[in-house]
Amino acid sequence: MKDKKQNQKKPALEIKLLKDRIEKLEKLAFKHKKIVEELRESKQRFEAIFDGAIDGLLLADLDTHKFNIGNRKICEMLGYEQDEIKKLGFEDIHPKEALAHVLEQVGKQAAGEITMAKDLPVKRKNGSIFYADIAASPLQIGGKPFLLGIFRDITERKKTEEALKESEHKFRTIFDKATDGMFLMDLETRKFLMCNAMCLQMLGYAEEEFLNLEISAIHLPEDLPSIFEQIARFIRGEEGVRPDVRFRRKDGSPFFSDLSPSLVTLAGRKLILVVLKDITERKKTEEEKRQVTDKLNILVKKLEDKNTQNIILGEMREMLQACSTMEEAAPIIRSLMEKLFPHSEGALFMMSPSRSDLESVARWGGFPEDVDDNVFAPEACWALRRGRTYLVENVSVGPLCPHLKHPPSTAYICLPLIAKSDVLGLLHLRCRQSQIKSEENLICDLKDMAVILSEYLSLSIANIQLNERLARESVRDPLTGLFNRRFMIESLVREIKRGERNQTPVGIIMADIDHFKQFNDKYGHAAGDNVLIQMGGFFKAGLRGADIACRYGGEEFVFFLPESSAENTFKRADQIREEVKNLKVHHGGELLASITLSMGISTYPDQGSNAEDLLGVADAALYRAKQEGRDRVIID
Missing domain, CATH: 3.30.450.40 (GAF domain)
Incomplete structure (x- = not known):
């Protein structure tokens, strides 16, 4: 009887266990379905992020050096379709001459030594080159090593950097050739960062000495409180900063200078660019x-x-x-x-x-x-x-x-x-x-x-x-008696406006004494000064009443000829070039070597509509005249 009851309970228990198992299977199936949906959504989100990234993304197989997948941005950068990307490798997207360097960088990224490879050349499908910064991280997918590269096109940045280098070169050239003293100073440390030759000449220091000085070394002790207050007021942008300041030379002697300061910020550092002009005589x-x-x-x-x-x-x-x-x-x-x-x-x-x-x-x-x-x-x-x-x-x-x-x-x-x-x-x-x-x-x-x-x-x-x-x-160069650079710029601007108003040309001649340094080296600086004095008299005597002759700086001179065409300006320049050879300059009872001139020409309005452009063109032509052998006139 007891066995009969137990046999009756057994099917019921099995049914209950079966129901429990079915219920667990249903729950597992529901959970699996949910995981699959989440995986699908995750994949969709990954693909959306991958394809929508603003940088180019490229997944490379480190065993084969072939690419597995790339996003839309990398396709735009390289000019390939998605299907084409999968057939490419490192050698296909980098110039042959740079491939060794690229692979070296890839090796370091795969080893985790570096993350960013900067300024790498990348070759497009059409063969053109652009530059990119490539950040990469190693990955393991299915037990295989991969490298995910993030490409950022830096072509425009490189152009900007090149333009900046060119701008810095121009600034350095102007800085070094300026007839006024110039120096750049760090406002926090009060140390000098750079200076030009005229600044060193005015203060009597060698460049290495000057750059190791503090601002207190070039001013008299009793003036320092006022100097520091002037600097503070200038930084705050307050009015009343004195344009004339007393400086101290290396030998201790004082002199007055006109001051033209400009505030500059470079790489987060506050700097001041100061232009000095010795005004001792004026004072x-x-x-x-x-x-x-x-x-x-x-x-x-x-x-x-x-x-x-x-x-x-x-x-x-x-x-x-x-x-x-x-x-x-x-x-x-x-x-x-x-x-x-x-x-x-x-x-x-x-x-x-x-x-x-x-x-x-x-x-x-x-x-x-x-x-x-x-x-x-x-x-x-x-x-x-x-x-x-x-x-x-x-x-x-x-x-x-x-x-x-x-x-x-x-x-x-x-x-x-x-x-x-x-x-x-x-x-x-x-x-x-x-x-x-x-x-x-x-x-x-x-x-x-x-x-x-x-x-x-x-x-x-x-x-x-x-x-x-x-x-x-204020308008004359004290050595040659010719007009100075400031008067030349003001007068040239005025003549350009007059030419624009009257529809007449203006000729500009920039001249440089050939091998002037040799006069100083062979005969001494006094002889060089005598040459400049004689040249000043020669130019004043040889120009028309309306023409203006100026000392541009050093051994360079600028003339501008109102109402003179390019042809007439060239003829006049060539005539001056020939006549100067007959100039006899004596010094210390000795006849100095003959003088020759290299000259560059520009004309308004043919080669520029403002003073800066016209002087730039004339300077470039003068440079060509020097390069092509000197003692000649060049017009671009």
Whole structure:
């Protein structure tokens, strides 16, 4: 009975176990289906990412060196279809001459020594080459070694780098050849990073010495707090940074320089590019001018008690201080002298540059116009001979000055105009014929203020002459007397605008003395300077009135010829080139070697519409002339 019951329970148990197994199988099947779907979705996501990547992706079999798969971007880069990619290997996508290097890099990437191989040449299907940075990682797929490469096209970056190199080369050339001093300094360390030859010449250091200096070494100790404050203000972009700063040479001597700083950031470093121009002479002239102005102010103060005369002299002071040339000053002096001495006549005489004679530049009150009365030698005046005022109250007693070819019948006074022991000219005053009765009072007035008036006029004229000298120095090269580079650029821009307005050409000639260094090496730098001086005189004498000659820097010169075609400019340049060979330069009693010129030409508007382009074309032509043997004219 018991066995019968057990036999009845057995099928039921088996059915239950079968149901449990079926249920487990169903769950496994559902789970498997889910895994398959997830795998499919994962594969789709991988393929979407793989194909949508912005960089080229390429999977390479390391055993066969063949490619297994590539994404859409690598196909675009190489110019192949997906099916074609699978037939390619490393030797198919890299130039033959670079293959060894490429395979060496691939080996290092496969070994895990490096990840990135930079700047590798890659060959397209059409044979053209582009450059890529290739990052690669080794993989194991199905037990086989693979390498996944990520290609990034750097062709544009290389072009940019090449352009940057060219730009850096141009900057270095300009930097080294600049006629002003230049240096580059790190603002954090206050160390110098680079400098040009003119900077070294101005400061008296060798390049290695200079680059090991700190900023404190090139300034006087008492100036350093101000210098550091100026740097801080410049970095903050504040106004009021002084353009002129005092520097210290290696020998300890100070000099003033115009400063033109520019803030530069390179690789995250704050740098400052400084351009210096020695203005010691200008400062000296300005100081002389200041001293003259101070003296003028003192003299004016002495006359404050004379109201009418003070007003006139104040007007004269303002007017003369505003004058830039004696041509402007002469009529002002004439007008104000008529106001100051309404009953007198006279003339203002100026010493000639040769100092051999004086000539009137202003006359008033009926002073004779005859040449004999208006030009005379310095020895013909007693005031100039004695170096002080000469007054003749009674012309019948005399002695009279020999320069008075038509002796006056009234009293007169000659006032020498002297500044710093230098005779500038003469002021001559005398009574008018119609004022005989008041002659005694007039002469008394003249005697009272003669010294003050002559000193005042002397200092005013000296001030004007200083202004004229400053103006000349600002546009002239001190050695050759030719216009300097700054004036040349401004004038060339002006002539180009005039040519554009009038539809006329402008010819530009850039000239360089051949083998100039040999003059310095063989005869010495003084002889080289003498050559430059003689060349300056030669160019000034040989050009048309409208042509402009400038010293461009070193032994280079630039001329520009308004309204001159390319043909005429070439002819003129060739004529100069031939004529300069006849120039004889002596130094130390020795005749120096003959001079030859290499010249390059450009013309507006044929070869450029701005000064920079035209000078660049002329410079390139000059370079060709040098390369092709010198002593020639080249026009591109």
